[in-house]
Amino acid sequence: MPKLEEAPPARTRRREVPPARPQTEPVDEELSEKAMRAIKEGRADHAAGRTFTMAEIKRELGIES
Numbered sequence: 228m229p230k231l232e233e234a235p236p237a238r239t240r241r242r243e244v245p246p247a248r249p250q251t252e253p254v255d256e257e258l259s260e261k262a263m264r265a266i267k268e269g270r271a272d273h274a275a276g277r278t279f280t281m282a283e284i285k286r287e288l289g290i291e292s
């Protein structure tokens with residue numbers, strides 16, 4: 228009788244990864260100058276090592292929750 232191969236254990240099975248979204252996807256909106264400036268300031272803060280808590284950000288923006 229031929230020897231049957233066992234299925235590999237779950238830990239060694241290949242994980243199915245969905246295909247990545249194409250990077251050339253069209254953008255349907257443009258950011259305002261104010262939004263662009265806020266993004267640039269946020270990146271500069273992050274690069275400089277300044278971090279803020281969510282509470283600090285909400286207080287700065289006047290958001291109550």
